[in-house]
Amino acid sequence: xxxxxxxxxxxxxxxxxxxxxxxxxxxxxxxxxxxxxxxxxxxxxxxxxxxxxxxxxxxxxxxxxxxxxxxxxxxxxxxxxxxxxxxxxxxxxxxxxxxxxxxxxxxxxxxxxxxxxxxxxxxxxxxxxxxxxxxxxxxxxxxxxxxxxxxxxxxxxxxxxxxxxxxxxxxxxxxxxxxxxxxxxxxxxxxxxxxxxxxxxxxxxxxxxxxxxxxxxxxxxxxxxxxxxxxxxxxxxxxxxxxxxxxxxxxxxxxxxxxxxxxxxxxxxxxxxxxxxxxxxxxxxxxxxxxxxxxxxxxxxxxxxxxxxxxxxxxxxxxxxxxxxxxxxxxxxxxxxxxxxxxx
Amino acid sequence: xxxxxxxxxxxxxxxxxxxxxxxxxxxxxxxxxxxxxxxxxxxxxxxxxxxxxxxxxxxxxxxxxxxxxxxxxxxxxxxxxxxxxxxxxxxxxxxxxxxxxxxxxxxxxxxxxxxxxxxxxxxxxxxxxxxxxxxxxxxxxxxxxxxxxxxxxxxxxxxxxxxxxxxxxxxxxxxxxxxxxxxxxxxxxxxxxxxxxxxxxxxxxxxxxxxxxxxxxxxxxxxxxxxxxxxxxxxxxxxxxxxxxxxxxxxxxxxxxxxxxxxxxxxxxxxxxxxxxxxxxxxxxxxxxxxxxxxxxxxxxxxxxxxxxxxxxxxxxxxxxxxxxxxxxxxxxxxxxxxxxxxxxxxxxxxxxxxxxxxxxxxxxxxxxxxxxxxxxxxxxxxxxxxxxxxxxxxxxxxxxxxxxxxxxxxxxxxxxxxxxxxxxxxxxxxxxxxxxxxxxx
Numbered sequence: 001x002x003x004x005x006x007x008x009x010x011x012x013x014x015x016x017x018x019x020x021x022x023x024x025x026x027x028x029x030x031x032x033x034x035x036x037x038x039x040x041x042x043x044x045x046x047x048x049x050x051x052x053x054x055x056x057x058x059x060x061x062x063x064x065x066x067x068x069x070x071x072x073x074x075x076x077x078x079x080x081x082x083x084x085x086x087x088x089x090x091x092x093x094x095x096x097x098x099x100x101x102x103x104x105x106x107x108x109x110x111x112x113x114x115x116x117x118x119x120x121x122x123x124x125x126x127x128x129x130x131x132x133x134x135x136x137x138x139x140x141x142x143x144x145x146x147x148x149x150x151x152x153x154x155x156x157x158x159x160x161x162x163x164x165x166x167x168x169x170x171x172x173x174x175x176x177x178x179x180x181x182x183x184x185x186x187x188x189x190x191x192x193x194x195x196x197x198x199x200x201x202x203x204x205x206x207x208x209x210x211x212x213x214x215x216x217x218x219x220x221x222x223x224x225x226x227x228x229x230x231x232x233x234x235x236x237x238x239x240x241x242x243x244x245x246x247x248x249x250x251x252x253x254x255x256x257x258x259x260x261x262x263x264x265x266x267x268x269x270x271x272x273x274x275x276x277x278x279x280x281x282x283x284x285x286x287x288x289x290x291x292x293x294x295x296x297x298x299x300x301x302x303x304x305x306x307x308x309x310x311x312x313x314x315x316x317x318x319x320x321x322x323x324x325x326x327x328x329x330x331x332x333x334x335x336x337x338x339x340x341x342x343x344x
Numbered sequence: 345x346x347x348x349x350x351x352x353x354x355x356x357x358x359x360x361x362x363x364x365x366x367x368x369x370x371x372x373x374x375x376x377x378x379x380x381x382x383x384x385x386x387x388x389x390x391x392x393x394x395x396x397x398x399x400x401x402x403x404x405x406x407x408x409x410x411x412x413x414x415x416x417x418x419x420x421x422x423x424x425x426x427x428x429x430x431x432x433x434x435x436x437x438x439x440x441x442x443x444x445x446x447x448x449x450x451x452x453x454x455x456x457x458x459x460x461x462x463x464x465x466x467x468x469x470x471x472x473x474x475x476x477x478x479x480x481x482x483x484x485x486x487x488x489x490x491x492x493x494x495x496x497x498x499x500x501x502x503x504x505x506x507x508x509x510x511x512x513x514x515x516x517x518x519x520x521x522x523x524x525x526x527x528x529x530x531x532x533x534x535x536x537x538x539x540x541x542x543x544x545x546x547x548x549x550x551x552x553x554x555x556x557x558x559x560x561x562x563x564x565x566x567x568x569x570x571x572x573x574x575x576x577x578x579x580x581x582x583x584x585x586x587x588x589x590x591x592x593x594x595x596x597x598x599x600x601x602x603x604x605x606x607x608x609x610x611x612x613x614x615x616x617x618x619x620x621x622x623x624x625x626x627x628x629x630x631x632x633x634x635x636x637x638x639x640x641x642x643x644x645x646x647x648x649x650x651x652x653x654x655x656x657x658x659x660x661x662x663x664x665x666x667x668x669x670x671x672x673x674x675x676x677x678x679x680x681x682x683x684x685x686x687x688x689x690x691x692x693x694x695x696x697x698x699x700x701x702x703x704x705x706x707x708x709x710x711x712x713x714x715x716x717x718x719x720x721x722x723x724x725x726x727x728x729x730x731x732x733x734x735x736x737x738x739x740x741x742x743x744x745x746x747x748x749x750x751x752x753x754x755x756x757x758x759x760x761x762x763x764x765x766x767x768x769x770x771x772x773x774x775x776x777x778x779x780x781x782x783x784x785x786x
Contacts, residue, residue: 026726026734028637030719037749040557040723047725048479051440055554055725057638057734060744061716069719077634120518228747253749255522256515317475 024076025297027056031066031083032176033228034112034247035284038318039083042306045317046298050305053298058083063176070287071096080292080299084285085112085176093344103290103343107303108334110312111324113248113273114180114280117258119240123162125261127243129279131158133189135166136222138215139199146198149217164241170216171245172226180282181245182214185263188279190214233257248273249322270314273324281324290343307335402758402765409759412547412560413502413510415473415536419451420495421485432489439489444481448473448500455541456532468529474501476561501549502542504559504752506533510542513751524751550759554725555736555744559752562745564760566724570640570735571709571767577644577731578651578708583701585648586655587690593656594663595685614653621650622714630718637719638734646718647708654707658700662693695782702775706768712739738764 029039039058047055059066063084070082071092088106096104116127134140134157140149154161171177190196190213199212216222225232225244232244233254243261248268251260260268264279272278286306293300305311312318312334314325326334423430426442449470450460458465477500484498485491505524508514510533520527536542553563597603625646629635635642666689674684715721721740728735736744742764745757 024636028719028734030722033747036723037557040555043723044557044725048476049441057719058723059638059719060721060723060747072631077630077636079637120522229749230747250749253524253751255524256518 026054027081027296027299027302028059028079029056029081029083029286030059030061030069030079031081031286032063032085032284033060034063034085034176035083035109035286036060037249037321038109038284038323039286041317041321042302042311045311046302046305050298050301053301056298056302062174064174067092067287068095070289071099071101073099074101074289074291076296078289080289080296081302082287084287085282086179087283087285088287088344101289101291105288105290105338105342106344107286107288107307107338108326108330109284109286109306109323110318110326111273111281112284112322113268113270113278113324114177114184114282115246115248115251115268116243116261116263117236117246117251118243118261119236120257120259121240122259125162125243125259126160126265127261127263128158128192129185129189129264130192131161131189132168132185133193133195134158136168136170136216137186137190137195137213138217139195139212141193141195141198144198146195146202149219152221162241166221167239167242168222169225169232169235169242169244170222172224174226176282177245177247180280184280186214186216247322248324252322270319270322270324274314274327283326284323288338290341303338304335307331307338402761406755406758406760406762408511408513409550409755409762410547411511411544412549413507413542414499414545415452415502415542416497416499417451417455417541418495419447419481419498419500420454421447421481421492422450423493425450426485426492432492439486440482442482442485444478444485445470445473445475447481448477448498451498452500456535465528468526469532472503472506472529472532474503474558474560476501476556476558499545501560504750505529507560508751509533510537510544511755513755550756551763552727554727555723555741556725557723559748559750559756562753562756564738564741564763565727567736567738567741567760568763569727570643570720570724571737573640573728573731573735574644574647574737575705575709577641578648578705579701581645581648582651582655582704586652586701587659587697589652590656590659590663591685591690594660595689596681610653610656614657617713618650618711619713619717621646622717624649625714626717636732636734638722638724639732640720640728640735641731642718643715643720643735643737644731646714647711650711650714651704651708654704655697655701658704659693659697662696662700663689665696666692692784695779695784698778698782699775702771702778706771706775709737709767709771710739710764712737712743715740738767 029043036058043056043058047053059079061069063082063086066079066082067084067088069079072078088104093104096102116125116132118125135151135154137149139146140151141147142150151157152165153163154166155163157166170181187210190199196209196213199209203209203212216224223235225235229246229250232246233250236242236244236258246258248270251258251268262268266272266278268278268280273281288299288303309331310316312323312325312331316325319325325331425447426444427438432438449466452473453460453466453469456469458469460466480500481498502510505514506529509516509525509530514523514525516523516525516530525533533542549561549563551563551568552565553561554566556562593603593606625642629642629645630637635645670688670692671684674688675681679687712721715737719734720736721743722734722736723744724734724736726733738760742757742760745753745760
């Protein structure tokens with residue numbers, strides 16, 4: 001009998017909860033795990049400096065996952081902001097529109113550098129996109145012919161590189177970082193090594209040419225890491241001669257364990273990335289639902305707080321964590337564009 | 345025997361009469377039993393070895409998380425810095441937005457004897473202190489504005505990097521620019537440690553603080569409260585529903601194909617991967633019913649669905665174990681079916697039911713996959729006041745911390761695992777005690 005009463009009480013309680021679910025006074029954010037640490041720092045400072053508002057909730061789940069939730073519709077039961085480590089795709093804008101999310105505001109927060117690093121005990125490493133392509137691509141040019149990648153050691157690719165078995169821990173295909181790696185390293189290396197011309201001679205379709213150019217070898221020497229940088233770090237720890245791909249901020253937090261490689265002769269740092277000298281970087285974004293501005297308390301304040309120089313400026317906490325601040329004029333542009341309510 | 349002389353003939357006779365020793369494979373069978381025992385021992389030793397490796401790695405990495413480095417220094421709550429224009433009586437916002445980090449930095453610089461004009465040095469001094477000092481000092485001043493103008497001893501949280509360096513988790517042998525603490529900061533740290541101002545204190549913040557991007561201020565508070573809410577919801581919903589369902593199926597339902605089908609389904613559901621329940625929860629509770637995302641309520645409902653089959657199976661086994669003679673005796677004395685069940689069968693089955701429930705709860709406590717889809721794998725800083733507020737859970741916090749870049753989160757990850765393990769051990773010990781206390785043998 002008592003259990004029956006309990007059940008009824010529980011059901012009544014859940015029904016009562018449902019009624020309270022309508023209003024929301026806390027910002028909800030989801031998306032990229034690269035943007036997550038920055039969003040966390042801002043959310044925390046926002047909650048501390050503006051005590052009228054609750055600290056926003058930041059979910060992780062990847063750029064695509066976040067944008068998918070973002071495009072579910074408009075209303076308090078959908079998220080307000082999607083963090084993304086890549087620009088929103090046209091197909092995603094379409095999906096958003098279909099669900100009623102017609103007004104999306106894009107906010108760029110700065111740049112993220114992608115670095116190649118190996119165990120701290122190794123010698124200095126200087127990488128070129130061409131070398132990385134030769135070491136990691138599925139097919140390379142040998143004696144003017146396109147063949148399956150025959151190289152087993154870094155020194156096979158370039159005698160200046162260490163005499164060790166090729167082992168590279170690169171971000172898995174679900175990561176936004178992978179696209180940058182493909183675009184800035186593999187595509188360039190494909191061109192530099194002459195593989196592009198060989199591929200062009202073989203395949204007519206342009207799309208197929210591009211995808212062949214960024215195809216990574218599948219014989220186990222290039223390892224996709226689907227987890228986070230922590231996993232890559234653990235792999236480097238286990239295989240001291242391996243090379244891993246990290247975000248600049250992650251590297252800076254673990255610089256006592258890792259040694260960073262130069263790419264095309266440039267060492268990664270916030271300065272070289274901001275100036276564009278270091279070639280492997282990408283912009284980071286978040287997307288805001290315009291329909292939620294003014295409805296969800298604090299949303300507008302949050303975006304303004306995020307884009308203020310106290311946060312994304314070159315001396316702000318995000319830069320200290322590893323974000324590469326956008327140039328002054330661009331930051332001003334970002335703020336103006338949001339203020340003006342420009343939609344995509 | 346010795347005095348009896350036996351002729352060779354009788355000896356030969358005796359030998360022929362003594363029955364031939366039959367080969368019944370005794371030696372072989374004993375050997376195989378010994379081998380089997382050895383296998384068993386080896387299996388247990390193997391299991392214990394891995395348990396030992398797991399525990400020793402978690403404990404050796406994680407015990408330092410329970411100590412937090414703090415710097416105890418006299419802090420002067422200077423009116424100059426906090427409320428220059430003396431507006432606090434009219435405008436309470438002044439006290440909320442004052443620049444407290446500067447208050448703390450100046451106090452530390454004074455103790456260290458750093459010239460306030462040396463900006464680079466002052467920045468490094470500021471880097472010794474956690475940024476959460478803003479909230480710490482603000483709460484202190486707001487609670488008692490009379491401290492303004494006075495000097496009070498305050499235990500300030502050290503910065504996460506200083507904390508890691510003090511605990512020896514940062515390799516100080518490498519080049520200065522490759523680590524997060526400078527040589528000067530290490531020098532100050534040692535200086536403060538010698539005077540006793542900087543020391544490890546028991547880390548109460550680990551249990552009370554919410555999530556934070558600063559490792560030194562990050563805690564399990566939100567996760568503990570979230571897990572508690574979810575466990576309460578699971579208990580309140582799944583125990584009565586599960587017990588009612590099993591009593592009906594076991595004692596009242598007719599045995600036919602339909603109930604067989606239900607039984608097969610329940611057994612199947614117990615083996616369904618938990619992520620499937622997360623998808624179901626997202627579709628039903630968040631998208632259809634409109635419950636808030638990231639709320640402990642939704643998490644509790646999802647985990648209830650996941651735990652129900654376990655509880656039903658355990659309860660039915662417990663009910664089956666009650667001897668039929670008890671039912672027959674009760675019915676024979678004129679009790680109704682319902683009286684038989686509720687007065688006699690159910691109380692006798694209770695230990696088994698409770699054990700099953702606790703094991704189901706412990707299972708639910710360690711679950712992250714279904715929570716991912718309903719938005720509970722998230723950064724939540726405010727401790728939830730009701731089950732409708734955003735919350736996380738203990739295993740989720742472990743996962744989030746494991747992915748952090750800062751060194752100080754490594755020990756916290758293991759520390760959180762220790763906390764979770766302690767909860768699981770307590771629950772399982774509870775289950776054993778209940779069984780011991782109430783179990784009855786026939």
